[in-house]
Amino acid sequence: MSAKKLGVAILGTGNIGTDLLVKVRRSPVLECRLFAGRNLSSPGMTKASLLGVPVSAKGFQSIVDRKDELVLVFDATSALDHVKHAPWLAEMGLVAVDLTPAKVGRMCVPAVNLTECLREPNINMITCGGQAAIPLAHAIKSANPSVKYLEAVSSIASRSAGPATRINLDEYLQTTEQGLQLFGGCERTKAILNLNPAQPCVHMQTTVMAKIAQPDLARTRAAVAEMVARIKTYIPGYQLILEPMVEGGRLVAMVRVDGLGDYLPRYAGNLDIINCAAIAFAEAYARQRTAPS
């Protein structure tokens, strides 16, 4: 049976990579043929070995060595590394799903532009806050043609923010803002990220705020409800906790994201959401590839 599944590799064995592994193994159309990093004794690597997944500590070289078994590579390393990996993956004809904020390839939010992304050689998953906020921004825009300004604020549990997130806050903000511009059709955007250390850990929450001359609240609510339903098909823990409302001259809507609790705790909805989005893309890619034409 496994011959029919799409052969994928996961590069990077940290939290994101390991959580992706669990999700790939559950997928009916994806098969992890390589889990590659630098350290065979990392927790992620240990887990992969125990699961019987082929592992390698040779990093990118192991992808080159096994390229014939692979179609798609999830890159969960770092933005700096992905910039190097991208041309090599392209040369080998492997589809790159980039989970770093490197922004080499096309920005993908499955609920908004999945189909258009299926022919791209390199897909960028933007940021966790971007995956939560951008679909809302897109829905708000669709109901209100004259959005003058868009803002996305995410709060995440401190424990869910690893060293890479912490050192790259500026890149996170910039990439999220670019995503909002692109999908929200709005020149002026702003992203804000808060880390909250409360115990028990807080679940990820994202608020989208917009400045609109004459907001159409009824249409906005309908558009947001439809968008949330669409997102729930690939991110089950995505919930609208504040229906669009107008307060203090701003339109506001808020979501909470409960993670699936695969490799990471359920509060880490921020890590879950970007992985769910990456899997949604990869599965759609696998299905269209095998679909009779």
Added chain:
Amino acid sequence: MSDGKPTITVCDATLRDGSHACSHQITVEQVRAYATAAEAAGFSFLEVGHGNGLGASSLQVGESLVPEGEMLRAAKACLQHTKLSVHVIPGFATINREIAQAMEVGVELFRVGCHCTEADITQRHIGHVRSTGREAWGVLMMSHMVSAEVLLEETKKMQSYGAQGIVLMDSAGAYFPADVTAKVGLLAAKLEVPVGFHAHNNLGLAVANSIAALEAGARMIDGTGRGFGAGAGNAPIELIAAVLIKQGYTTSLDLYKALDAGDLAAKLFAGSLPESNGVTIVSGITGVFSGFAKPVQRVAKQLGVDGRDIFFELGRRKVVGGQEDLILEVADTLARRNKEAGKSPPAS
């Protein structure tokens, strides 16, 4: 240092913390007038900008009336001996955008802050400021929320990133003097760099806590003209000046000019001077960021709920500064709950 009392650096945060008190509506004229008074008073630093620092003007925490570049330029033009400083919170402010602009305007001190447990997010920003030759301090906000030992661990990180001073902020006005003594005392004893304290007056203890900080070894102290700041305001800088002089600390202050700065603040910011009220007191006892007071009052009114209930719930959730969006969610939940219970909205 005649009788062994140390030199104290006084930091004037009026044109930054005061931003919260007037919903970020500080004008260029106010900046010019107050900056001139701060210079005359001999304060070492004047902090200017949005209440949440560089890049924080937003729908989330409130939009500034005047763009920060303009505010900073206006202040800079009035200062000679008093150095211009800014508050920087990674997650709001970025190096390439806001810090770069502030450098261009000539900001001399960058006080890089974060929630009290998250020091590692300041590493790049502090490192960047130091690499350009400017001065950088580390600031821990909401420092009432964790123990002295945790604060020491976090501030040691900031020191290792290059911070040349450390400031503990009592952002919720929740400290008692004994907390100040323990926390500032430990840091002053264990860190290589000088330690400062930034008080809020939600429990009426801003001046007392500032004195406790000085006695515990703080070498920098924050204040604002007439306490113009978030929640029930800060330690009034004219009172801080009077206390320092009376107690014989060495400072660069001119007493009368410092008193004048306080009087000027009263005149300039009349109508939005902070006051102690039920909401700011509850902000203090629940340990919720003082800057929430204005938006809580606004949202409470619109949704017909009690602002004090909002603060208690926010306190239960242990929200941090910057999470102002939760005010709306909490108020919305309370409004629904009240409706289901058949409760009528509060009379005011």
